[in-house]
Amino acid sequence: MNRVRKVLGPLVVLLGANLWLSKGANSKNTVRYYVNSPVCKMPYVNPFTWDTMSDFHRKKMRECRNDSDLVTSQFDFNTHQYRLHIHEHLARPLLKTKGHATLECEYSNISRNPSAKYPDDYYIQSKMHRITNHEVVPNNTDYIITKCYVRSSNHTRKIVQSDSMSFIQDPLTNKKVRDFERKQRTDPHPSVLIMGLDSTSRINLRRAMPLVYEYVKRPGWFEMQGYNKIGDNTFPNLMAVLTGHSEAGVEDLCDVREKGCLDSLPFIWKRFKEANYTTAFAEDCKSISTFNYLKPGFVKKPTDYYLRPLLLASEEQFPVSKDWGYAYCVGRHLSFRYVWDFGQQLVDRFLGRSPFFGFLWSNSFTHDYYEGATALDKLFRRYLKSFQDIGLFKRSIVILMSDHGHRYNTLRRAASGYFEERMPMMFIYVPPWFRRKYPQFVANLKKNRNRLTSNYDVHMTLHHLLQLPSKSMADFPAKYRAKQCPGCQSLFFEVPFNRTCAMAGIEEKWCCCQPSETITSPLVEPIVYAIVERMNHHLVERKFDTLCHNYTLKQIVKVDRKSILATGLKPVDKDEYVYIVQFKTRPNLPEFEATVRWNNRTNSLLGMDVDDISRLNSYNKDANCMNDKTAKKYCICKDSIRESKDSQENSG
Incomplete structure (x- = not known):
């Protein structure tokens, strides 16, 4: 009992x-x-x-190694250079078993290959160089691969440890530091660090990462609870934050699948660089990184410090194990740690000595599995505490954000799944000196916590940090405005109370503003059949019908009808409504969600864009024939058809 x-x-x-x-x-x-x-x-x-x-389980973090580092680096604050240290004493037990054996360690430089056809996908590795203890790392070395060997008495060598290291080098002269310190006393400008976790809604942060959530409830942190995403996946949402453009807006400028397109776009770090900020960008999981997945990446190094070459070399040369869908352990370290250790180096080198802009983004724990965040909670809180200990939060603006929430499977199918997907976390931290110097900006930020906001507003806020005396949006030159949302604004200005999604640059499909009710009326069947017919027609229009199978309706899962609030945008036709439709099709039983306008009198579907459809279950096994990243979510490749019990029973 x-x-x-x-x-x-x-x-x-x-x-x-x-x-x-x-x-x-x-x-x-x-x-x-x-x-x-x-x-x-x-x-x-x-x-x-x-x-x-009901099916939520907290996960434990698996360690990547059980040995100690044989080679470590340390920054020498007197010479402003790194030194390499060999810890031979850690290898002594092993050396004793080999007789008169000795430990030898070497390193080779890793650097970006600017002459490659696609420089983001290649690196250059130098010849191995013997390490002497306390050796100074040359100032032009950004990354190294190390290898330690045991050399036995008969001169044979056996490798015992491989590793990699990044170095945020310090190019600052004493004069530059003194000039910065003098300016900060009279006209301080904050450094900016953006920390991103992929696919993390504000809702799942509370559920899966309670330690992190408690941390960001401290004074100085402001949660944008009305923050609504503007696009489907990572790319459009980060483009809005970093360039002020939507995905469609970028397509009007250039084709992101073409080499050089990304380099030509107005990334915010370019403006920070023009303002004499040091810039840095790091992202884990090289195969799905934001600007490289089905894209050529950057031709020129986008920021002063750019971690991708080291990740390419590490994932290629070290064992890679996968948890949560993607690279988890890369050699002896978590994939996640490469990014955040790099970020800590950035803060260590420049905080209080020069302004910096850093963008750190991690996919490894959270991209595919919402429970992966539970294993990350303690570690990420430790990183936040470590950043606190080195003084980041005394001087800098820090943004903790995501691109969107979980887009498919368990969370997406829950009753709250519509909001889980569309409401990513967005926290903005302002340091004590900023709160004292700009009390009105902070008061506005506080008001805006419960106003409708979007990615474009965050973009304008980043611009505002480079022109802090600005008192209104009239002070912003046209070239710095978010192109797809001219009415969007800095979050340091008060956002209108009566703001609509259209005013915030949020399309109706992603808008969380209108209440909805679930309906079971016979009227819904014609709507769903019309959607499926439109999807089949779309395959033909885009010439995908040779690769992708036609759809037939299997099941209507749920239909919600939105209430139309008094926005001044109410359709003239009283029979026109907005429906959110979840349904399954054959073959392979993909589950989709479409947001459509439908006229109940004319039985007509109004302006549906198939590319905007959401996929609610994984398409990894369905779309390997397709390289178009948008079409992947709805293409059921003809060579991927799976015969299931359900499809056999319902065929014919």
Whole structure:
């Protein structure tokens, strides 16, 4: 009996708490919203509902190694150079087993190959160089691969450890540092560090990373609870933040699949560089990195410090193990650690000595599995604490963000899945000196926590940090405005209370402002059949029908109808509505979601764009014949057809 109580006790408490939270969040008397205005009602979402917690499990982090570093680097603050140290004493137990054996360590330089056809995908490696203890690393060395060997008495060598290292070199002269320190006393400008975790909604952050969430509730942090994504996946959402362009807007300028296109775009780090900031960019998981997945990447190194060459070399030369879908351990280190150790070096070298702009992005834990974030919680909180210890939060603006929430499978199918996908986390930290110097900006930031905001506003905020005396958006030159959202603005200015998604550059498909109700009317069948017909026609239009199988409707999963608020944009036709339709098709049972306008009187589908359709389950096994990143989510390759029990029973 005692054993039964031990098992059932916590479950009863969880069920009771979940029931109370659900009722509390949905009771008519206690309705809560992230945004609550006449034109936008973005509902509060309880992270702990039964359909998200019933199969939720906290994961443990697996370590990548059980040995100690034989070679380490240390920055010498007197000479402003790195030194390499060999820790031979750690190898002594092994050396004793080999007789009169000795430890030998070598390194080779890793650098970007600017003469390659696609420089982002290649690196140059120098010949091996013998390491002497306390050796100074040359100032022109950014990355190295190390190898340590045991040389036995008969002169044979056996490798015992391989590793890699990055070096954020310090090119600053004493005069530059003194000039910066003098200017900071009279007209301080903040350094800026953007920290990103892929596919992390503000909802799942609370559920999966409670330690991190507690950290960002401290003074100085402001959560943009009305932050709504503007595009489907990582690329469009980060392009809006970093360039002010939508994906379609970029296509008007150049083809991102063509070499040189990305280099020509107005990335915000270019403006920071013009303002004498040191710039850095690091992202893990080379195969799916934002600007390289099905794209040629950058021709020129995009920032002063760029981690990709080291990741290319490390993933190619070291064993790579996968957890959560992508590279987890790369050699002796977590893929994640390469990025954040690089970020710590950046802060160590330049904080208080020169302004810097850093963009750190990680896919490895969170891209495919929402539970992966649970294993990252303690480690990421330790990194935040480490950044705190070296003084980052005393001087700098820090943005903790994501591109979108989870886009398919368990979380996406939950009742709150619509919001999980569309509401990424967005936290902005402002240091004490900024709060004192610009109290009105901070007051506006506080007001904007519960106003509708978008990626374009974050882009304008980054521009604002380079022209802090600006008192209104009229001070911003046209070339710095977000091109696809001319009305978007810095978050240090008050966002209009009555803001609509259209005003924030958010298309209706992604907009979380309109309440919806689930309907089961017979009217829904013609809508879904019309969507499937439109999808088949689209395959022919784009000449994908030779590769991709036609769709036939298998099941209508759910249909929601949006309420149209008093936005001034209400359709003239009273029979026109917006529907959110979830459905499955044959073959392979892909599950889709489409947001469409439908006229109930004329039975007509209005302006549906198939490229905007959402895929609610994974398409990894369905779309290997397709290299178009947008079409991958809806193409069912003819050579990937799987005969399932369900399809056999329902064929014919």
